[in-house]
Amino acid sequence: MINARQQGYLLLAITMCIWGGFTLSTRLSALWGISAWDLVALRFMLAFCLLMPVLLYRKDTAFLWTRQSFILAMIGGVGYCLTAYSAFHFVPAAHAAIFLNGCIPLCTALAAWLLFRQPFDRHTWISVLIMLLAIAAMSLLMYQETGVAFGFGDLLFFLSALWWGVFTVLLRQWKLSAWHSMASVAIWSALVYVPIYWLFFPKNLSGPEPLHLIGQTLFHGIFVVIIATLSYVEAIKRLGAFKAGSIVTLAPFIAAILAVPLLNEPLSLAIVCGLLGMGIGALQPWRWWGRKDSLSQQIERQNKPS
Template sequence: MSPRFQGYCFVAITMCIWGGFTIFSRLNAQWHISAWDIVAIRFAIAFCILMPILIYKKDLAFLWQREAVILALIGGIGYCLTVYSAFLYAPAAHAAIFLNGCIPLCTAIAAYILFKQPFDGHTWLSFCIMLGAITLMSFLMMQRDHVSFGVGDLLFVMSAICWGVFTVLLKQWKLSAWHSMASVAIWSAVIYLPVYLLFFPKHFTGVNPIHLMIQGVFHGVFVVIISTLAYIAAIERLGAFKTGSIVTLAPFIAAVVAVPLLNEPLSASIICGLIGMGIGALQPWRWRLKDTLTIELEKQKQKSD
């Protein structure tokens, strides 16, 4: 298979998992699984899988770096607690708008604040589109739906901030995909699980064991391990922008699928928000630009000629 075809295969895998993340996280509310419990299950399963592999490979030195702990606190514990809590209060469509739609913007702002990376023209245009979409959606929600934003929407924005900071730090520190994923999984478990066991309430008694098993396997294996490795592999073959643009579609598709699957509402205001935030996040006007893989192949062809 060509590198490009491999890249699209990895993108497809990532999209399925990311789209499923929205659906499965929303199912926690229907299955009465608390955010504290699902986060603990996610970290515990990932730890039990990854730690023996790291010990077998004698690849533990990277865990003692300061960067590994910081990434776990922000992209692991901080992100998971806010995003899983948000899904208990807000529908899947709100996640596509306030989480996935805001992630590119939060990433750009974090890069500017932390490392003084200026906004380019594409970021400014995306910002204007997203701001207009949220303004229009807010007006329609208050005028037609007679509802306003809630705590779930605020938690989604906080999740986007955590993921934006995490992405910038990850890029700046240049850790490998394997070490980045393992650092987040291992340290998140080491830090969070003792606190959870000692202080957080548990709600396993009223939950169907099959539901716990399904959520544990999906979030602990597919989300933490498989999607991370597939996403990084896709970036290496297709470039960061094209990969990010394609996989960003998954949560927006999941928001539409959640309407018949989870009986969630989809009003005109939410549709406006989905369209506006989707355009701002995907930046379709940049699709005509060549991706990094194409540029690299052209350089190699020129050298061979």
């Protein structure tokens, strides 16, 4: 039997593979001609079909009829997915690591201050400064290379980071369990978005290869929505929020590097600058300096004379 710490790292590895795969697969779906409208609908329809019978069987549906569940779904489900998936149709995968995953810690801190007046700590201010410098250097280099500092896709990624930042803060404030928050997002997103999609949004389900549609639906509807959420929460229980959050943030940056050989995407000096700056700002490596892990701290406390 493996111990709790080893279980935590195993769960974290699963989460990183899925989150990294999210970046690559979503960019791949754009190259395959699968529209963002279609992918969001397929993702939530499958998750709904899998989760709703479980909730009914367990007679665990009361939490769905709260305003918290609905608001979380509209922000972290419909809003986030529409903007994030759409962005991949305009810019390469590396931009997601910079303007989406790199900006999520900043947007989360900003949302906490705007909604609940939670002040920035010293580490957040350092991260903000590093990120702003990285974005400024990246925009300057991009302008020199292409004549354009930012694209529409970058704006959509940043908007997605804002959605996720607000979602994270509300989730933390309302203290919903991982299972209830995940089910709320999946169920309400399907109930609200799918009918609107079928009635009003353009559809292109006959254009892409059926195998591509099935693969993307299974990956996003099962692995991203359900498995990654549960594995990440369980990893936090075993390793702590700081260590788990810091390590898993690397996944999208690794995916951005892998996109160069796998998807034949360019890796310019501007992108490298953005990846390094946003990665350092998001990970906050200076917080690791001189920091002892939880096991060492526990042993130290036990050895202290009473």
